[in-house]
Amino acid sequence: MSITVALAGDTMLGRCVAERLEQDPRPATVLSAALRGLVAGADAFVLNLECCVSDRGEPWPAPGKPFFFRAPPAAATVLADLGADCVTLANNHALDYGFDALADTRALLTRAGVRSVGAGPDPAAARRFALLEAGATRLAVVGVTDHPEDFAAGPDRPGVAYADLARGVPGWLADLVGRAAAEADAVLVTPHWGPNMTSAPPPHVRHTAAALLEAGATLVAGHSAHVFHGVADRCLFDMGDFVDDYAVDPVLRNDLGLLFLVTLDGTGPARPRPVRVEAVPLHLDFCRTTQASGDEWEWIRDRFTRACAEFGTTVTVRGERLVVDWA
Template sequence: MRGRAAGLVAGLGVCVSLAACSGEPKPEPEAARTHTPVTIAFAGDVHFAGVLADRLSNPATAMGPLTSVLASADIGVLNLETAVTTRGAPQAKQFTFRSPPVVFDALKDAGVDVVTMANNHALDYGPSSVSDALAAAQTAGVPVVGLGSDDQQAFAPWVTTVRGERVAFLGATAVVDDSLVKTWSAGPGQPGVATAIDGQNQRLVDAVRAARATADTVVVELHYGKDLTTCPTAVQRQLVTDLVAAGADIVVGQHAHVLLGGGYLGSAYVHYGMGNFQFYASNGGTKTETGVLVLTAAGRTVSAPEWHPGRIVDGLPTPLTGAAATTATDRWEGLRGCSGLTAEPTPQAG
């Protein structure tokens, strides 16, 4: 995986900066294209707090075994739910997470290709959390979306080319502590996260529409929902509807610390909540239910969703097998019931 990721960066026309790609040729018209399938694997929230802190002493073995599913896909993505800095002071909020820069080496060694940091912990240690995280990510060669030195960078996609297919990833959060929204939201000259809060999602919609114009497949990572709630909220549903209308092909979310349902909204694939992945959740209970979602994208056609179920054990995502895996997969399938999503895609009109 590490060699594959390096090849993507060095040899396949990837935009390796943390800003938007520019100057690359537009893809051929859809009618002239035969798209090649690309596999994309998604996981949920990751931090290295509590019982996990010492694991970064050896980055090569820091991540749990279920991460191998991310490494096996063409592109692996997850949510990094922590400030990455050794400076600053904890913000005035209930929970604050911090990891040293080596966290990006751990993710890269585990086969993660891109992370979103658009969440409610990326600035847990103040504005220096942004510049330090971006510098560490660039040094390690791990692209970050949803975080930036200003709004232009925070809302910019990371675009990678795999076997001729241009796949764009964007990240945004609809969750930030009320008292911190103003100072955490990326803006002109202000570092922070890409936000889509309280219905203020036009900037994200515009970013998706712009990515749609040049990408074969557009993926949006969202941090949203209500803690420990397994059905999507009205805010989640509306935001997803707006993004799909703007051209998103895949929308995957996290934040609630439990799994939510996944399925199709028209021809787009939506997963409302990936839950925790590598997290200090205690053994047992819904907060330790986890998994990796693998999708196959051939341009705008998203197919073959595969759920690889797991359980968080001592903070580490661990695969389930046998009867336990069957039971967990059945439960995951059942979560679709309150999502408004379907098991099969509906072809786009026109």
Template sequence: MYSRIGLTGDVMLGRLVDQYHQQRPVVAVWGDLLDQLRALDGLFINLECCLSNRGEPWQRTQRAFHFRADPDWAVPALERAGVDCCALANNHILDFEEEALRDTLDHLDARNIAYAGAGRTRAEAFEPALVTVNELDVAFVSFTDNTPEYAATETSPGTAYVEIDIGDEETRAAVQETLNRAREHDPDLVIASLHWGPNMVEEPPDTFQKFGRWLIDEGVDIIHGHSAHIFQGIEVYRGRPILYDTGDFVDDYAVDERLRNDRSFLFEVVVSPTGDLSELRLQPTEIHDRSVHEADDEAAKWSRGRMRDLSTPFGTSFERDGEQLVVDFNS
């Protein structure tokens, strides 16, 4: 049986999204994509907020934005969409201090939603998550180079912070240790989720390209990038996809009319029963009404064209299947 694994960019359920959806059915935030999300065999997201009603906004260093969602609706919303695992290594998981981070971990644990990239200690933050998708064992690891002050320590909660530089010995040691722990479970598939780089950057720098390829050389099967708020191009390296940035999936952000941070894709990797990657499918999406939706014809056409242009330098070509773009790993 082939497995369909979905990956999304930033899922930010706080601020205006939180205010709006507290008065609506918990599934409304997924718009008309709910059935597609639930039909996936596995769903992995970057959760760009904490899940808590407690904590005070981080004031130890300058922070322009603080994202927190009411767990009474947000946690059931994740569950109803079929979210299996959350990347938590990002620059918002500690926005309401350690109390809210601990609440987030507790809420996810209570709903059996796996997570990686943040924890109560540094060891926990760097621990891989293990998820079973159909009969596939998936190891999921999560790192970030954003907000070093959010980094977990041996005794305090925080994120799995690393420098995105394969020449950095500390980074190599931390990442390799995490991957070694993942391999101890003999997974069929390894996904590395990276919240890397600044906002609104259209192309990955050379350092990110080298880092993504190095991770695949180290045994990672899928690179799940995010942080720029806009999608970037896709590279296929040694038959494995590097999604340099998956953009934004749902949020309340102001829209840049040129870069269109309200447009992205639901990224779906089709995997064989033996763990071999078969194809990558991209379903165009757009954000409006503080929810995610299938993109309309104009938005879908723009996103497909933009993705083709951004991926051409990597030699990546796409087939068209209805509204979707498809990369065939066997061609």
């Protein structure tokens, strides 16, 4: 039996997006009808939530921190209405407005029926994986981030599941992935890793991906760069941005992204394995995302094809989608 998992990268619902959601808290405010239909048709939908969801808190007191993202409480319901089954909070914006705002985020998401991973009141909670029912498949989701260290959960303080991945995969993370593999049919690890605004994954990200797959991950889907990267076997190195109000780099074009639809197939006693990636080109307009078309679609096709070729991965065009077959 096969399932489809929809995967999206950095989803920022703060600042100007928050202002729009306060005026009109509906999924249509941030995502076009065509894209809402695509994620609704998937068996599971997982994304990186790059903001807190709260109306409390003060900006995190980190010298030089330039950006603070906070969405209104209604954003949790918007995510649920979009069909998000699980979000990862393991990133550099989960504590933008402090511990109370993080607690609100987790509580509001839970109340809306959206699972979360990657953050919690202590390290054990922050590192806990979520177990989703995707069709007849039990899908475990693991969230982790390699920055910032001052957001890390500690014995007496809330925070994120932090790991210094530049130094390798720590034992706790490898063990966590192994435990998830023992309890679930498939394991999705979704790391927030590497620097911003890069066009390809740095060496430590590539090494980490291989180690996570060796530990038992079925699929690795990363984010952080704000720019989509190429795809290697069972790894989406960076999914780019999904919704935001960010300034646009004229060269890297962080306003052009991809929504990934990954097919996992399992027959008989075999564990589900990723066999196909269908990437849907996106245009991130200011605070709202639609499908890309025309010259923008062609730019995404060309860049994704080149980025995948660096890993020996072939991309084919099927209709409006960019397809990688892993079977």
